[in-house]
Every structure is written in structure tokens, then in C-alpha cells.
Amino acid sequence: MNKEQWEQEVLRFEAEYEDDSPFDRKLERVFYGCNFEEQRISHRFAAQPWQKNERGDVHGGIISSMFDSAIGLTAIFAAGWREATTIDLNVSFLRPLDGDSHAIIHTYIVKNGRSIIRLRGEMICEESGKLVATATGSWFPL
Numbered sequence: 001m002n003k004e005q006w007e008q009e010v011l012r013f014e015a016e017y018e019d020d021s022p023f024d025r026k027l028e029r030v031f032y033g034c035n036f037e038e039q040r041i042s043h044r045f046a047a048q049p050w051q052k053n054e055r056g057d058v059h060g061g062i063i064s065s066m067f068d069s070a071i072g073l074t075a076i077f078a079a080g081w082r083e084a085t086t087i088d089l090n091v092s093f094l095r096p097l098d099g100d101s102h103a104i105i106h107t108y109i110v111k112n113g114r115s116i117i118r119l120r121g122e123m124i125c126e127e128s129g130k131l132v133a134t135a136t137g138s139w140f141p142l
Contacts, residue, residue, distance in 0.1 A: 057096035075139035
């Protein structure tokens with residue numbers, strides 16, 4: 001698949017894929033862009049009041065969930081629109097994400113195998129441009 005075909009397929013997937021997870025919908029993931037050369041698909045999340053910890057930052061469990069949501073959706077795309085389940089997800093927290101900001105998660109397809117898809121992600125605070133957290137994981141196509 002060439003660049004134009006891949007990017008069109010990502011756009012079609014983002015427009016047509018029905019996410020039936022109430023939790024993913026509550027996170028309010030929004031498509032943010034893609035890049036064929038980097039094999040990257042990006043999503044944006046707005047921090048919401050229910051996601052804040054006692055310091056007013058986004059709770060680490062929510063950050064992990066944002067990664068699982070964004071990277072998992074990319075895994076489904078990479079699996080040819082087949083559902084994929086998380087095998088492992090490792091998150092490294094680098095700095096807090098302010099509870100009144102927006103997170104951009106860039107997801108990269110590392111290896112799209114027949115039985116396991118390896119991906120990685122980077123969370124950037126949209127307002128500051130700073131790297132907040134990174135993640136790596138594996139997904140199993142169903």
C-alpha cells in the first residue's frame with residue numbers, strides 16, 4: 001500500500017470504525033492525524049474533571065487508559081479492522097499532565113505480525129509541547 005492509499009485508509013477507518021466501548025467513549029478520543037512514513041496515527045484527549053487526582057493532574061490510571069485506547073485503536077487498524085486485545089502495556093510517566101490541558105498521543109506501529117502487533121506511543125501535552133509519558137505494548141488480533 002502506498003502513502004496516499006494508507007492515509008486514505010486511516011481516514012476511512014477513523015470515520016467508519018464503531019467503538020462500542022462505553023469507557024473509550026467517555027475518554028472522548030478524537031482523531032488528530034497520521035503519517036505514513038512514521039507509521040503513526042495520532043489522537044487527542046481533553047482532560048476532564050473526573051480524571052483529576054488530588055493535585056489536579058490527570059490520574060496515572062487515566063493516562064494508561066488513554067494509551068490503551070489510542071494504541072488499541074491503531075492495533076485494530078493494523079490488524080485489518082479486526083478486533084485486537086491488549087497482551088501487555090508498559091507506561092513510563094515522565095511528568096504530570098495538568099488537569100486542564102489536552103493530551104496528544106502519537107502511536108507508532110513497530111511490527112505488524114500475523115499473531116502479535118507491537119506498538120509504541122508518546123503522550124505530549126498540547127499546551128506545553130512537553131513529553132508527558134511513553135508506552136509500549138503488544139496486541140493480539142482476534
